[in-house]
Amino acid sequence: MGERVVLVTGSTSGIGEATALAFASAGDHVVFNSAHSVEAGAGLAASTPGSLYIQADIARSEDCTRLIESTLAHFGRLDVLVNNAGTTRKIEHHDLESANLDVWREIFDVNVFGTWNLSVAAMTALRASKGTIVNVSSVAGSHSGGSSIPYSASKAALNQMTLLLAKAMGPDVRVNAVAPGLIATPWTQSWQRTHEFVSATAPLRRSGTPQDVAEVILALASASYVTGQIVTVDGGLML
Numbered sequence: 001m002g003e004r005v006v007l008v009t010g011s012t013s014g015i016g017e018a019t020a021l022a023f024a025s026a027g028d029h030v031v032f033n034s035a036h037s038v039e040a041g042a043g044l045a046a047s048t049p050g051s052l053y054i055q056a057d058i059a060r061s062e063d064c065t066r067l068i069e070s071t072l073a074h075f076g077r078l079d080v081l082v083n084n085a086g087t088t089r090k091i092e093h094h095d096l097e098s099a100n101l102d103v104w105r106e107i108f109d110v111n112v113f114g115t116w117n118l119s120v121a122a123m124t125a126l127r128a129s130k131g132t133i134v135n136v137s138s139v140a141g142s143h144s145g146g147s148s149i150p151y152s153a154s155k156a157a158l159n160q161m162t163l164l165l166a167k168a169m170g171p172d173v174r175v176n177a178v179a180p181g182l183i184a185t186p187w188t189q190s191w192q193r194t195h196e197f198v199s200a201t202a203p204l205r206r207s208g209t210p211q212d213v214a215e216v217i218l219a220l221a222s223a224s225y226v227t228g229q230i231v232t233v234d235g236g237l238m239l
């Protein structure tokens with residue numbers, strides 16, 4: 001596509017990094033972001049022409065405002081927002097005591113409230129550019145799995161947010177989501193048994209790569225008559 005300004009949250013690692021690099025390879029200007037890994041972000045921006053890194057914790061309202069303002073100050077516009085930053089805790093679903101309200105708040109602060117705040121902060125700029133949002137959800141948002149009940153519930157909330165924002169923000173802004181299955185990133189690095197299970201049972205016989213998800217995010221960012229869709233990227237695992 002080329003020459004769009006694309007902000008990818010949580011883009012110093014995994015799916016976000018692969019997505020930002022794929023947009024940059026297509027000729028777009030990219031804003032890398034993370035809350036903690038500042039050095040990695042600065043390194044990515046230094047090696048990616050026409051890009052920028054902005055540290056911001058999307059769980060903090062003031063950081064969301066600053067992230068959008070800094071993007072606009074540098075590039076003057078915003079065309080694509082990829083809400084990829086997310087967090088989880090691995091808690092067995094039967095372990096109700098461990099999934100206490102502090103855990104629920106910590107996960108919802110990033111995955112739901114942070115995504116909402118940033119989307120609202122970006123909306124004026126996205127309306128002006130007739131832009132688009134792609135949210136990174138999970139198959140855990142609509143199936144009975146996932147690293148913990150609060151995580152799965154947060155992705156279910158994100159799915160519904162995607163549909164309602166798509167309906168409310170048309171015709172100016174399209175809003176879609178991807179729902180990855182198991183993807184090989186630092187996040188799932190230690191989940192060896194799960195990777196083996198997926199490789200044995202998914203129709204495509206392997207875990208996903210960050211690039212597998214990135215290519216669907218890029219497609220949704222350019223699909224001019226698609227809005228309110230949640231596209232599963234799981235190698236057929238949920239069939």
Ligand SMILES: NC(=O)c1ccc[n+]([C@@H]2O[C@H](COP(=O)([O-])OP(=O)(O)OC[C@H]3O[C@@H](n4cnc5c(N)ncnc54)[C@H](OP(=O)(O)O)[C@@H]3O)[C@@H](O)[C@H]2O)c1
Nearest residue numbers: 010012013014015034035036037058085086138183185187
């Ligand atoms: N991997 C999977 O199998 C899988 C499956 C389904 C869905 N997903 C979703 O995909 C997204 C990315 O996951 P991943 O596997 O690529 O994880 P990852 O490799 O751990 O990357 C997460 C990225 O998000 C950043 N981040 C975390 N909290 C942040 C915050 N509050 N504000 C800004 N940035 C933040 C991290 O940087 P810092 O920690 O340095 O801030 C990092 O750059 C998540 O939304 C996750 O729920 C992943």
